[in-house]
Amino acid sequence: MKTLLLKKEEVSRLINMQEVIDSVEEAYKAFNSGQVEQPDYLGIHLPSPRGEIDFKLCYFSENEMISMKSSSGGFNDNPTAYGVPSGMGTILLFDARTGGLACVMDGSLITGLRTGAAGAVSVKLLARKDARKITSIGTGNQARMQIRAINEVMKIQEIHAWDSSPESLAKYKSDIEREFGTPVKAAKSKQEAVEQADILVTTTRGKGSLVEAAWVRPGTHIVAIGTDQKGKQELDPEIFRNAKIVNDSLSQCTEKGETWHPLNKNIITRNDIHAEIGEILLGKKLGREDEEEITIFDSTGMAIQDNATASKIYQNAVEQGLGTYFAFFEK
Missing domain, CATH: 3.40.50.720 (NAD(P)-binding Rossmann-like Domain)
Known part of the structure; x- marks a missing residue:
């Protein structure tokens, strides 16, 4: 099985705001239609001057995808001390039919968009x-x-x-x-x-x-x-x-x-x-x-917003042939 890797710049090319709005509407309707399993999200607060990291998990039966997103914020020393943003995000998409990891993508842009x-x-x-x-x-x-x-x-x-x-x-x-x-x-x-x-x-x-x-x-x-x-x-x-x-x-x-x-x-x-x-x-x-x-x-x-938006990006990437595939293991 191969896993698709999508960098932030690639994510930005794979979706527009109207598609995100449509995905979020789909997510909200799914949430109130019994199509979503969404556990309470977890947050870890780290000692100052560091910030917080949240973890959100979701299964969407319509697209058969499980998403897991990590999202950090408030790490205000990051730009000067480490040369990275004060907040970052990563999304993992798993194929719910097999449990296999289908896609890893930058999640910082998705959080803002959705x-x-x-x-x-x-x-x-x-x-x-x-x-x-x-x-x-x-x-x-x-x-x-x-x-x-x-x-x-x-x-x-x-x-x-x-x-x-x-x-x-x-x-x-x-x-x-x-x-x-x-x-x-x-x-x-x-x-x-x-x-x-x-x-x-x-x-x-x-x-x-x-x-x-x-x-x-x-x-x-x-x-x-x-x-x-x-x-x-x-x-x-x-x-x-x-x-x-x-x-x-x-x-x-x-x-x-x-x-x-x-x-x-x-x-x-x-x-x-x-x-x-x-x-x-x-x-x-x-x-x-x-x-x-x-x-x-x-x-x-909500995690279902991330799931629906990330799944649309993944679908667009496959259709457009964008991103890099890698394998943790070979069959």
């Missing part, structure tokens, strides 16, 4: 149809990915952005305006940025409330990306009190997502969570129902 696509899927289902202005709290790589993905599903008129780092904010403004030609307004405060939002995207690694409930206008759709582990937080829990709450995974979001915070403070109960996003895609639950409701998509990230 997380961006998740936000775009939520915008399609939960944002107002006349939404035109996006606010980004946080201006790192994922903030850019969110814009790239959301740009596929709606016309973005303007972007308001805030970051605790003026240098990062300035670079984000320059990069986004050059890539999309969409004006970016650098906000002087978080409140100023949030009050402009039709769609609010939070992509920080925050450890406290960054967005206050009083700042969020009726009709806003919130894409909450940054909270995927206990100890992280971006939103004032009061925002959830009268909002329509949608999770990617109810079990994950109530244990380690943004949704945990209002639950912990008894602001909401589990019964107040409207749906998992796959249920809306399948037509089991409704999306946005009126122009005034505040909608929240709490995205903790």
Whole structure:
């Protein structure tokens, strides 16, 4: 048996953002259709100045693939001390029919792409149809990915952005305006940025409330990306009190997502969570129902997203003859 090796540059050539959005939609529907086995993911937190490594595992019966992804982040000394990125990822794809390793691919790009696509899927289902202005709290790589993905599903008129780092904010403004030609307004405060939002995207690694409930206008759709582990937080829990709450995974979001915070403070109960996003895609639950409701998509990230996206990349690689094969053993 031979195993396909795909490097980061090859992965980037093998999929586009619309294909990722389609794969993520497929993943969400599969998750709520009994086609997925997805154990709780594991995380290892290492002593400072090192960061964390997460491991996510998934079996998807439709494509007969088992995926396993390692994803690291917060290793801030890496670029200067070791000459490697502060966050890295690797995905292994196993053929579920044999248990054999079918593909090893760089996973750092996939994580960014599928997380961006998740936000775009939520915008399609939960944002107002006349939404035109996006606010980004946080201006790192994922903030850019969110814009790239959301740009596929709606016309973005303007972007308001805030970051605790003026240098990062300035670079984000320059990069986004050059890539999309969409004006970016650098906000002087978080409140100023949030009050402009039709769609609010939070992509920080925050450890406290960054967005206050009083700042969020009726009709806003919130894409909450940054909270995927206990100890992280971006939103004032009061925002959830009268909002329509949608999770990617109810079990994950109530244990380690943004949704945990209002639950912990008894602001909401589990019964107040409207749906998992796959249920809306399948037509089991409704999306946005009126122009005034505040909608929240709490995205903790799921292994099935990696599985569906990586499997599409693997399929494209085989069809295009891209990548390098190697064998651990010969029959």
